[in-house]
Amino acid sequence: MPDSLLVTIKDVARDAGVSAQTVSNVINTPEKVRPATRQLVLASIQKLGYKPNASARRLRTSRSNTVALGIHAGDSPIFDRFLHALAAETDTRDLRILLYKTDTPADEITHCESLLATADVDAFILTDVIFNDPRPNWLRDHHQNFALFGRPWGTDVNDPTVAWVDVDGRDGIRRMTQHLILHGHRNIAFIGWREDSSTGQDRLAGWRDAMTAARIRTPEQLETLFVLTDDDMASGQQAYQVLQRSNPDIDAVVCVSDTIAAGVYMETHGDITITGFDDTPISRSLNFSSVAQPLRDIAKAILDSIQNQSTSRSIDTISTHMLLPPQLIIR
Amino acid sequence: MPDSLLVTIKDVARDAGVSAQTVSNVINTPEKVRPATRQLVLASIQKLGYKPNASARRLRTSRSNTVALGIHAGDSPIFDRFLHALAAETDTRDLRILLYKTDTPADEITHCESLLATADVDAFILTDVIFNDPRPNWLRDHHQNFALFGRPWGTDVNDPTVAWVDVDGRDGIRRMTQHLILHGHRNIAFIGWREDSSTGQDRLAGWRDAMTAARIRTPEQLETLFVLTDDDMASGQQAYQVLQRSNPDIDAVVCVSDTIAAGVYMETHGDITITGFDDTPISRSLNFSSVAQPLRDIAKAILDSIQNQSTSRSIDTISTHMLLPPQLIIR
DNA sequence: CTGTTAGCGCCTTCAG
């Protein structure tokens, strides 16, 4: 029964008949306390419902156990699921997630400065890293722990001082295409995002990989078998119409996203096989296959990376870059 | 140029040639400091890039300026946009958002206890309030400030001790239906969520309101003009087929969500007018009208409510319930 | 292994 008033370490100390320090030790370095006293103290902690005051602890240790995460406008089909996975993971690690708004990189740097100066964050998670994003360098120059969700396209991806976790979309699309080939499809088209999306280019490459490896088409022939467009249903629908005109014999379409795949579905009514990306409610509802990002693993890897950074200062012992394999959801 | 080391209030005091206390006053009660000294101190603050240490301040004042928000599994089409609106609003109010995972109400209460005991949260925002949700009562019994996004269906909606902010979906659907009527539609069907959704029932009522007010159908006739189903595209498609069979002359369909509307769109190819809810990328892409929730206003109202609770203890001076009008996005 | 001392950075009280 937790009380309305705050239970402090002294209350526990008094109740257990030990000093405040011993209580602190039980919590932070239990191996330094004799088992008998430890049990005694733990019982009092339980009985009084004691929880250490986070602010006091932070003030004393100047560590906040809090990671900051920027949220920006614009629809990501997986952002909320990523957030949930992250929240689930932080639960098990005694970490907190602080959310802040960020609509531009400059905006974000302002917030970082502010959060740092007020000393209530000790690591940052950056999502939606854009081409030549200034934030990683800024954070590194300010000696901050951070990890990216997504490769830092445009800068040196192998830079060991910039930790990142990403999903191998190329491999996912490649395996998905392979799966279609193994099931007898031959005229497999691809609909992707426009050239300015590095992620889109990566996924396009995965389709090319599978198609050329299976010797279904020459690289030149592939050039008429894909279209790049915007990420919405109407665009997907139009893209399919274009493809279909020049390739009437298409029997499957690999799409860079579930949204675009839904557009194709509208046009085809399920007559041909389509596949999407991100395993959103759309692909579940329309019952087509999709490449799923392992959000739970991503969250784990990101937090591992951040926690490693705060413990070991020697970066080279651990890998700071993780490319995780996606999962094929076959329907 | 912010330094790597922490700038404290003493540094500012020394730089400005005043005592630490005066600096504190400049920040917290500027009207008590002579303008000349105030300028002097502000200049030093600016120069050194001083920001009060959040943990120290929290420890001293036992107020955390942090609101906690639960995130749970399951797809909400507006959750991430709500989060963004909230983050944007907290920015302007010197508030922080702490995220925690919550998959069951019990889960959430555990977290609340933990966050309260560690004293790093001073208000809660509850979303996706379910029927007879135990959380509001729990929080009230523990003297916590909180506000709900969504009405507490199943409990006393008028209970002044439970603050909530919601959007008048009934009115939104009513106005949307009215709009269709004004544009010459007569056989306007409705596809909603199953009976167990209070929100769904509310929106259904809005369609009934408009249809009976316009005397297009008798209440009895309306009973064959709507279908309740699941919230996915395939269900929307099927629902339309069912409706169409018994009502071949349907010329418009008001849908309880963009997702369901998209299902209808798949079946009709834009031949009849459809409308959705929540103004998601789907309705934007397929170019149909939608009822939009004013997320920015919701965020503001929720934070207003919470901040009012911490200042004035007398609840009756302010309204603790806000039903905001949605916006029609006509396409 | 346990207790004492001191202080993290800030703000509230109360003198001046």
Place this chain on the structure above:
DNA sequence: CTGAAGGCGCTAACAG
């Protein structure tokens, strides 16, 4: 209007 003293709850360093 400004300054000095004290302590919020906790833990690092040391002493016993």
